[in-house]
Amino acid sequence: MLQDMIHPPEQQLPIEDICSPVSSQIFEFCEQELFPETLQNSDVSSCSNCCYEDNSYPTNLCSSFSSIPLDVGKLNINNINTPTNPTTNTNNNFSIIFDSQDENDNDIFASISFSPISTFSVLPLLEAQQDQFDLPSLQVQIPVADSANGISTYSPDPSVPLTEPPLQAVFEEDGLSSLPSYVRLDPSSPSCSVLDPTTCSILDPTMGSFLPGNLSTALSADVSGLFGGSILMGADLQPQELEFQGDNCGLYASTSLQRVYSSGEMQNINNDSTHLVNGGGGASLTSEISAFEESTYKVGRLSVEERKEKIHRYMKKRNERNFSKKIKYACRKTLADSRPRVRGRFAKNDELGEAVRPNCSNHEVEDEEEITVKDDEEMIDASDIYAHISGVNSFKCNYALQSQSWM
DNA sequence: TGCTTACTAACTACCACAGGAATCG
DNA sequence: TCCGATTCCTGTGGTAGTTAGTAAG
Numbered sequence: 001m002l003q004d005m006i007h008p009p010e011q012q013l014p015i016e017d018i019c020s021p022v023s024s025q026i027f028e029f030c031e032q033e034l035f036p037e038t039l040q041n042s043d044v045s046s047c048s049n050c051c052y053e054d055n056s057y058p059t060n061l062c063s064s065f066s067s068i069p070l071d072v073g074k075l076n077i078n079n080i081n082t083p084t085n086p087t088t089n090t091n092n093n094f095s096i097i098f099d100s101q102d103e104n105d106n107d108i109f110a111s112i113s114f115s116p117i118s119t120f121s122v123l124p125l126l127e128a129q130q131d132q133f134d135l136p137s138l139q140v141q142i143p144v145a146d147s148a149n150g151i152s153t154y155s156p157d158p159s160v161p162l163t164e165p166p167l168q169a170v171f172e173e174d175g176l177s178s179l180p181s182y183v184r185l186d187p188s189s190p191s192c193s194v195l196d197p198t199t200c201s202i203l204d205p206t207m208g209s210f211l212p213g214n215l216s217t218a219l220s221a222d223v224s225g226l227f228g229g230s231i232l233m234g235a236d237l238q239p240q241e242l243e244f245q246g247d248n249c250g251l252y253a254s255t256s257l258q259r260v261y262s263s264g265e266m267q268n269i270n271n272d273s274t275h276l277v278n279g280g281g282g283a284s285l286t287s288e289i290s291a292f293e294e295s296t297y298k299v300g301r302l303s304v305e306e307r308k309e310k311i312h313r314y315m316k317k318r319n320e321r322n323f324s325k326k327i328k329y330a331c332r333k334t335l336a337d338s339r340p341r342v343r344g345r346f347a348k349n350d351e352l353g354e355a356v357r358p359n360c361s362n363h364e365v366e367d368e369e370e371i372t373v374k375d376d377e378e379m380i381d382a383s384d385i386y387a388h389i390s391g392v393n394s395f396k397c398n399y400a401l402q403s404q405s406w407m
Numbered sequence: 408t409g410c411t412t413a414c415t416a417a418c419t420a421c422c423a424c425a426g427g428a429a430t431c432g
Numbered sequence: 433t434c435c436g437a438t439t440c441c442t443g444t445g446g447t448a449g450t451t452a453g454t455a456a457g
Contacts, residue, residue: 327443327444328427328442328443328444329425329426329427329442329443329444331425331426331427331444332424332425332426332427332442332443332444333443333444333445334444335423335424335425335426335443335444336423336424336425336443336444336445336446337444337445339422339423339424339425339444339445340423341422341423341445341446341447342422342447343421343422343446343447343448344421344422344445344446344447344448345420345421345422345423345445345446345447345448346421346422346423346424346444346445346446347422347423348422348423348424349423349424410457411456411457412455412456412457413454413455413456413457414453414454414455414456415452415453415454415455416451416452416453416454417450417451417452417453418449418450418451418452419448419449419450419451420447420448420449420450421446421447421448421449422445422446422447423444424442424443424444425442425443425444426441426442426443427440427441427442427443428439428440428441428442429438429439429440429441430437430438430439430440431436431437431438431439432435432436432437432438
């Protein structure tokens, strides 16, 4: 599988599969940071009728990636995964990406780097650039997942399919949840782009829903779960993340699973998974899985039915989300960005000048009791605008300050 | 075990207006 | 068929408020 990921069938990364906002932003960032000339030539820079919707990235981006001047010799996976100093790897070109990120992005990196089983977290990016990489040489530096550490071993045979056919049907509606926790997933599954060696898209679209709130955790869990083999020893998985597991088709197993299975059972499961990975009988295993799950034992606090329900609910929610936020008109975005706002709402351009005036009036002569409700509203508006002008986001803070000054 | 409270994350409405799209002569 | 003028209305982002879900007591 690992080899599969390192040697995907298709050499070029189909960026159109990068459908999550996060991944798009990452690639956008890469494009801007690494290939400014490309960006300049893109339609995005043009204001008139330019359309850089997410799906429009592919052509430019693919060409951009094909021209990445990345020095493989400087790229050291081990360095990247060194928990002690993830940001000191300034010599390789990844530092361009990570060093220039803000704190949150550093958290991303930290979460990746410090995850004990996130060793391969950078691989998708490497894959995207494998035309320039000597990936076989890189593989040498890639630690082999160790089943003894709870990480299953991957088949070295790149030709071996991850699973037998297409569990794709499994993902349809109820079928999804029928996948037990330890089942490896068919890379062709749309819900499992995280495993897709073709798209190399580590960032599953679903991740986006978790990133804003707890990005590092989610990403860490994601990456860890991806490369950690069939079982994630996720002791800290939150219920929400448990639902996230559902999106990954039960790729992870929570602590509850650990409690249920003995180490020997876990090993057996691992073996089964490995067996499956090796293509040694996916169909039979699938039937085993079915029987396995239908045995109706509870997975920790969640019964199979409960888990199904959770997963189904999450999948439904996820599908309803709009990950395809597209900017049809870049000029409008530019305008919106430069447009004055009052508490997040667009404000009239002339409103600033007019409304600030009352704020500048001498309120000292006004008796506090004479201030009507209307006057209060005007003052609020004025303070709103004051907040906007002063660059202070907190209207309440300003209003409090203004109120004090008016007294 | 069930209830209440507190908290978090996701989602949605709101706003002004430039400019794309449609229409007309 | 093309072109200019006019009108309509779409789309843009940050914030506040609402809702749903969950944990803790």
